[in-house]
Amino acid sequence: MAKGTTAMEVRADGVAVITISNPPVNALSFDVIASLQRNYAEALSRNDVKAIVLTGAKGRFCGGFDITAFGKKPKNEKPGSMSIDFLSDIVEDARKPSVAAIDGIALGGGLEVAMVCHARISTPSAQLGLPELQLGIIPGLGGTQRLPRLVGLQKALEMMLTSKAIKGREAHEVGLVDAVTSANELVNTACSWALEIVENKKPWFKSLYRTDRLPDLVEVKDVLKFARVQTKKKAPNVQHPIVCIDVIEEGIVCGPRVGLMKEALSAKMVEQSQTSKSLRHFFFAQRATSKIPNITNIGLTPRKIKKAAIVGGGLMGSGIATVLILNNFKVILKEINEQFLSAGINRVRGNLQSFVRKGQLTKEDCERKFSLLSGVLDYEQFRDADLVVEAVIEDILLKQKIFSDLEKYCHHNCIFATNTSTIDLNLIGQKTGSQDRIVGAHFFSPAHVMPLLEIVRTHQTSLQAIVDLLDMAKKIHKTPIVAGNCTGFAVNRMFFPYGQAASFLVDYGLDVYRIDNVITQFGMPMGPFRLADLVGFGVATATRKQYFQSYPERCYKSMLLLQILLEDNRTGESSRKGFYVYDDKRKASQDPDLRKYIEKSRNMGGVTQDPKVLCYILLCF
Numbered sequence: 001m002a003k004g005t006t007a008m009e010v011r012a013d014g015v016a017v018i019t020i021s022n023p024p025v026n027a028l029s030f031d032v033i034a035s036l037q038r039n040y041a042e043a044l045s046r047n048d049v050k051a052i053v054l055t056g057a058k059g060r061f062c063g064g065f066d067i068t069a070f071g072k073k074p075k076n077e078k079p080g081s082m083s084i085d086f087l088s089d090i091v092e093d094a095r096k097p098s099v100a101a102i103d104g105i106a107l108g109g110g111l112e113v114a115m116v117c118h119a120r121i122s123t124p125s126a127q128l129g130l131p132e133l134q135l136g137i138i139p140g141l142g143g144t145q146r147l148p149r150l151v152g153l154q155k156a157l158e159m160m161l162t163s164k165a166i167k168g169r170e171a172h173e174v175g176l177v178d179a180v181t182s183a184n185e186l187v188n189t190a191c192s193w194a195l196e197i198v199e200n201k202k203p204w205f206k207s208l209y210r211t212d213r214l215p216d217l218v219e220v221k222d223v224l225k226f227a228r229v230q231t232k233k234k235a236p237n238v239q240h241p242i243v244c245i246d247v248i249e250e251g252i253v254c255g256p257r258v259g260l261m262k263e264a265l266s267a268k269m270v271e272q273s274q275t276s277k278s279l280r281h282f283f284f285a286q287r288a289t290s291k292i293p294n295i296t297n298i299g300l301t302p303r304k305i306k307k308a309a310i311v312g313g314g315l316m317g318s319g320i321a322t323v324l325i326l327n328n329f330k331v332i333l334k335e336i337n338e339q340f341l342s343a344g345i346n347r348v349r350g351n352l353q354s355f356v357r358k359g360q361l362t363k364e365d366c367e368r369k370f371s372l373l374s375g376v377l378d379y380e381q382f383r384d385a386d387l388v389v390e391a392v393i394e395d396i397l398l399k400q401k402i403f404s405d406l407e408k409y410c411h412h413n414c415i416f417a418t419n420t421s422t423i424d425l426n427l428i429g430q431k432t433g434s435q436d437r438i439v440g441a442h443f444f445s446p447a448h449v450m451p452l453l454e455i456v457r458t459h460q461t462s463l464q465a466i467v468d469l470l471d472m473a474k475k476i477h478k479t480p481i482v483a484g485n486c487t488g489f490a491v492n493r494m495f496f497p498y499g500q501a502a503s504f505l506v507d508y509g510l511d512v513y514r515i516d517n518v519i520t521q522f523g524m525p526m527g528p529f530r531l532a533d534l535v536g537f538g539v540a541t542a543t544r545k546q547y548f549q550s551y552p553e554r555c556y557k558s559m560l561l562l563q564i565l566l567e568d569n570r571t572g573e574s575s576r577k578g579f580y581v582y583d584d585k586r587k588a589s590q591d592p593d594l595r596k597y598i599e600k601s602r603n604m605g606g607v608t609q610d611p612k613v614l615c616y617i618l619l620c621f
């Protein structure tokens with residue numbers, strides 16, 4: 001059966017409207033490409049066709065090349081057959097103009113095809129971008145050559161290297177689209193535009209040959225040099241972003257046709273890399289997490305969450321409040337006194353302001369989102385909340401009391417979620433008659449930044465509550481994973497042995513900072529000790545206690561270092577002293593004093609350093 005197609009309709013005014021149709025995102029499958037080529041051959045040969053408009057079915061232009069088809073291209077396919085022979089030589093060089101009518105998405109190959117057109121009209125909310133790098137590949141249908149020529153080198157680099165899409169209105173401001181209009185007017189506007197090109201009333205641009213937005217060669221070299229340095233700093237172990245920069249450079253220095261050929265050859269090369277295979281696996285794995293047999297396929301419809309309440313305005317609670325209001329949920333934040341409440345609310349404000357500083361939120365939007373938050377000191381306003389997330393300290397008795405109180409105030413369908421990272425959910429709900437609506441919603445710090453959300457289910461949690469939380473996760477742009485109610489759930493279950501291994505290495509003679517350094521060089525954002533500081537030793541010791549109780553035979557017993565540091569009030573970044581010391585701006589520095597704590601921990605643990613073990617470890621490092 002064909003995987004998608006295109007349909008062509010020739011209108012009375014002489015415009016052939018070609019519509020890409022391959023649900024759900026109108027991806028460019030081999031069948032779609034073949035059909036597109038047939039439609040173009042017909043449109044270009046028919047006398048009654050003056051111009052072509054390319055669009056996508058059901059409000060989505062095109063989500064790019066079909067990611068499931070990578071590695072399945074015919075082995076003897078000539079490099080550049082699609083990007084040069086078809087898109088450049090047939091579509092862009094045609095004697096009939098093409099205009100792209102973009103609604104919804106124009107991503108990857110979708111945007112590349114649109115850039116081949118002689119003009120682009122989009123809706124204000126359409127998302128346009130080249131996100132190929134996040135799949136471990138580079139744009140392969142001319143994107144590396146045309147995007148810099150349309151939006152300038154700096155903006156093109158930013159869009160490709162971050163893989164972030166921009167909205168229609170911004171695309172218009174930067175020159176990627178020629179006009180913005182409503183979805184209802186889109187195709188008609190594009191048809192009129194195309195006819196005006198034919199009548200010479202509008203310019204007939206070929207993006208590939210434009211040079212007016214490119215800087216001079218000296219500046220090009222400087223900009224690309226800076227981009228290479230930044231890229232290597234950010235992701236030292238991946239090659240494809242550098243390959244992408246090289247390809248862009250080739251096109252600017254040697255001309256766009258040479259650039260297209262280098263792009264075709266390089267795209268094929270990086271596509272075969274292990275990085276790309278892994279990142280493509282990751283793309284589908286991320287989507288598979290919200291498809292859970294016997295939960296999401298049994299016809300349950302998620303209930304609407306209009307108002308959420310959070311108990312506890314600490315680091316986690318304020319982060320969770322931030323992510324909810326950022327995604328337009330009404331939120332009430334409860335604390336136990338005015339002082340804690342205003343600290344929590346200020347933290348939320350600070351989080352929002354950091355988005356404003358980074359240019360990800362306007363000041364007006366920041367104020368609008370902030371107005372969705374209200375602070376309270378009692379449960380009165382919880383009566384119409386559809387979801388409560390408890391985010392207080394890891395104290396079983398306190399959590400039990402909170403959930404008993406919630407039962408008295410909240411309506412019967414309200415979901416009771418806990419952000420616990422360690423405590424058995426059955427214990428948390430033990431004092432309630434609401435075990436069916438108790439569920440884990442374990443966010444990761446900082447909750448408004450980290451993409452993961454662990455949804456923890458007990459044997460009693462209703463499937464409806466899980467479906468509701470999965471839906472909320474999608475709405476707040478988190479990747480949900482559903483885990484069972486066991487020690488460490490899923491993430492800490494994997495993470496704890498990693499921390500243990502780090503402690504083991506320190507006991508056997510390795511330097512804390514060297515371990516962190518090796519791990520960051522490997523590509524992790526921070527090492528295990530810097531991370532322990534960030535999370536705080538309170539959480540780390542609570543997790544450790546749980547592990548020792550649940551799996552004594554699997555634990556490395558020594559690990560006294562944390563305890564010794566805690567006894568000296570070194571609790572991590574929050575107290576400005578942990579494995580590192582921190583200045584006012586939370587900048588971490590190594591602390592020579594740490595050595596004495598390590599010595600003490602080794603002595604107390606009775607660790608005898610076996611030279612053979614030490615030698616083996618050092619060789620591994």
Ligand SMILES: C[C@H](O)CC(=O)SCCNC(=O)CCNC(=O)[C@H](O)C(C)(C)COP(=O)(O)OP(=O)(O)OC[C@H]1O[C@@H](n2cnc3c(N)ncnc32)[C@H](O)[C@@H]1OP(=O)(O)O
Nearest residue numbers: 025027063064065066067068107108109131139140141287
């Ligand atoms: C030659 C070129 O240079 C190379 C390329 O074009 S590579 C492809 C570049 N395009 C991309 O990276 C876009 C990837 N897709 C996305 O970012 C998002 O899916 C989207 C923004 C398009 C839509 O998001 P959203 O509405 O939340 O739906 P989402 O759940 O992600 O996707 C819907 C379905 O479409 C599939 N899908 C999305 N993009 C796809 C693509 N390009 N190819 C194949 N399948 C795709 C998803 O796997 C998912 O399938 P499922 O329902 O079976 O799980």
